[in-house]
Amino acid sequence: MEISLLQAIIFGLFACLSSMPGMGGTTIGNYTLGRPLVAGLVVGLIMGDVKTGIIIGAAIQVVYIALVTPGGTVSADVRAISYIGIPLAMVAIKGLGLDPASTEGTGMAVALGSAVGTLGTVLFYGTATINLVWQHIGWRAVEKGKFDQLYAVDMVLPWISHFICSFLPTVIITMMGSDMVDIIKNYLPMDGIAMKTLFTVGSLLPAVGVGILLKQVASKPTDLLTFFFGFVLAALMGVNLIGAAVIGGFFAVILYNIRMLQYKTAHVSASDGTVYDDDDEEDI
Amino acid sequence: MAEKKISKKTLAKSFRNWYYGHLTCFSQEHMQTFGYLCSMLPIIRELYDTPEEQQEALQTYTAFFNTEPQLGTVIVGVTAGLEEAKANGEAIDGEMINGIRAGLMGPVAGIGDSLVVGTLIPILLGIALGLSGGGSPLGAIFYIVVWNLVVTLGMRFLYYKGYELGGKAVEIIVGEKANAIREAVVMLGTIVIGAVAASWINITTSFKMLNADGGTIIDLQSTLDGICPKLLSAATVILCWWLMSKKKISPTIVMLILVVIAFVGVLLGFFDPGLSY
Numbered sequence: 087m088e089i090s091l092l093q094a095i096i097f098g099l100f101a102c103l104s105s106m107p108g109m110g111g112t113t114i115g116n117y118t119l120g121r122p123l124v125a126g127l128v129v130g131l132i133m134g135d136v137k138t139g140i141i142i143g144a145a146i147q148v149v150y151i152a153l154v155t156p157g158g159t160v161s162a163d164v165r166a167i168s169y170i171g172i173p174l175a176m177v178a179i180k181g182l183g184l185d186p187a188s189t190e191g192t193g194m195a196v197a198l199g200s201a202v203g204t205l206g207t208v209l210f211y212g213t214a215t216i217n218l219v220w221q222h223i224g225w226r227a228v229e230k231g232k233f234d235q236l237y238a239v240d241m242v243l244p245w246i247s248h249f250i251c252s253f254l255p256t257v258i259i260t261m262m263g264s265d266m267v268d269i270i271k272n273y274l275p276m277d278g279i280a281m282k283t284l285f286t287v288g289s290l291l292p293a294v295g296v297g298i299l300l301k302q303v304a305s306k307p308t309d310l311l312t313f314f315f316g317f318v319l320a321a322l323m324g325v326n327l328i329g330a331a332v333i334g335g336f337f338a339v340i341l342y343n344i345r346m347l348q349y350k351t352a353h354v355s356a357s358d359g360t361v362y363d364d365d366d367e368e369d370i
Numbered sequence: 371m372a373e374k375k376i377s378k379k380t381l382a383k384s385f386r387n388w389y390y391g392h393l394t395c396f397s398q399e400h401m402q403t404f405g406y407l408c409s410m411l412p413i414i415r416e417l418y419d420t421p422e423e424q425q426e427a428l429q430t431y432t433a434f435f436n437t438e439p440q441l442g443t444v445i446v447g448v449t450a451g452l453e454e455a456k457a458n459g460e461a462i463d464g465e466m467i468n469g470i471r472a473g474l475m476g477p478v479a480g481i482g483d484s485l486v487v488g489t490l491i492p493i494l495l496g497i498a499l500g501l502s503g504g505g506s507p508l509g510a511i512f513y514i515v516v517w518n519l520v521v522t523l524g525m526r527f528l529y530y531k532g533y534e535l536g537g538k539a540v541e542i543i544v545g546e547k548a549n550a551i552r553e554a555v556v557m558l559g560t561i562v563i564g565a566v567a568a569s570w571i572n573i574t575t576s577f578k579m580l581n582a583d584g585g586t587i588i589d590l591q592s593t594l595d596g597i598c599p600k601l602l603s604a605a606t607v608i609l610c611w612w613l614m615s616k617k618k619i620s621p622t623i624v625m626l627i628l629v630v631i632a633f634v635g636v637l638l639g640f641f642d643p644g645l646s647y
Contacts, residue, residue, distance in 0.1 A: 107396030127510035137505030148570040217397040286632035286641040297610025316564020327500030334561030338554035345550035
């Protein structure tokens with residue numbers, strides 16, 4: 087499977103739109119087009135194989151299910167994962183003759199996607215650094231009272247940063263994809279240590295994504311019980327994800343009511359029997 | 371002097387500029403500052419007549435700004451309301467607006483990261499993954515539609531609510547009711563993530579103990595499945611959580627640790643994908 091120049095150029099454009107900080111804005115860009123599952127659909131459509139695209143995108147999505155960027159630090163770059171990693175994974179899986187839906191296929195995709203994503207953080211820092219130039223122009227515009235230039239600084243000039251740090255790398259790397267697969271085939275046999283390790287890493291990595299998420303909501307081991315509740319629902323009781331969302335929603339409503347009652351009792355004891363209405367509390 | 375009021379059209383333009391442009395010109399030095407400037411510019415132009423006044427008002431928003439952009443829309447709305455009050459001669463100055471802005475951006479970033487990125491997105495993606503079985507595009511389409519709808523309407527609501535309430539909007543996002551809702555939503559998210567982990571992480575071992583005739587004495591995987599299905603997956607998640615949460619190791623290093631574990635495991639015959647060209 088080859089990636090044509092036209093396909094590579096389309097991937098390059100999507101890379102510009104989807105990155106953080108991207109030209110699509112965060113809502114449509116980073117949080118929609120940048121999600122590997124959505125990118126799987128986009129790449130699948132462009133490569134003419136939606137099914138494989140979705141399977142690969144979904145597998146990689148689990149690793150990055152909660153990609154938080156606190157204070158503008160990134161541990162992985164979505165444009166690289168989504169529009170370099172997914173096309174490469176597709177080419178590799180097809181080139182090596184793997185079944186995308188098999189554990190080996192998804193393992194390959196996840197390992198490749200994550201490696202590209204981690205290396206891709208270079209692109210994030212590159213974009214942010216070039217943007218400093220445009221911001222410098224912006225400060226001079228504010229000084230001189232040429233306010234209209236601010237729009238160009240915020241929304242037009244950063245395209246140049248993305249041409250250098252998103253478009254070109256994506257086009258060049260995806261074009262080289264099929265050559266890379268040939269090299270892997272010739273030098274790294276499937277039953278060798280290197281490939282076995284690669285596939286195993288691919289199956290282990292999604293645990294990191296879930297771990298990152300758990301870190302935010304669980305600070306002590308007993309907090310993990312909620313997580314295991316959901317885990318057991320799916321692993322032992324065979325509940326699917328929509329079912330788990332409904333059951334979780336039910337418990338969330340109960341928790342909300344308990345908390346509101348607690349706040350009320352706290353107010354009652356604090357103010358000697360006077361009960362405040364909820365709406366009044368908001369205006370304090 | 372007639373009371374100044376920001377027109378609907380200008381408010382819409384200000385919201386649009388923030389909705390799209392809050393992070394387009396990002397640098398480590400001034401993250402969302404230019405997005406904020408572009409959002410306030412239409413308002414300042416309408417409220418102040420002379421270029422000197424405009425420049426002075428705009429100066430307020432040249433200070434560093436960064437928060438969670440979706441929930442942070444409320445801050446932009448609040449400052450729009452405050453700026454209007456300031457133009458009408460109320461006892462508000464640029465320094466005060468900046469104080470409110472700087473005071474809010476930290477807490478809102480914390481709440482937004484845990485609520486939007488840490489809970490809403492994982493829940494939607496979790497459901498979308500469930501709909502993607504067998505390579506169906508349904509899940510991706512579900513996520514695109516629901517996420518954009520919820521967030522666009524939500525941001526619009528936050529912006530106009532913030533504008534309407536001005537400084538009082540702070541209570542909405544840090545009040546008790548908001549706290550209870552946040553805890554409940556986080557709980558829902560954690561349960562869904564548990565189900566995502568069980569459905570999508572698939573770690574198995576190939577370790578077997580054989581007797582002299584080649585018969586199996588212990589098949590570790592089926593033994594583990596007898597205790598609890600997906601036990602290795604759960605154990606690996608907990609290991610990652612423990613490394614990051616208790617040992618303060620960064621995600622990238624944790625990934626490298628897993629590479630080492632995989633390598634050693636393959637050498638010992640614990641992991642074997644069992645594949646050939």
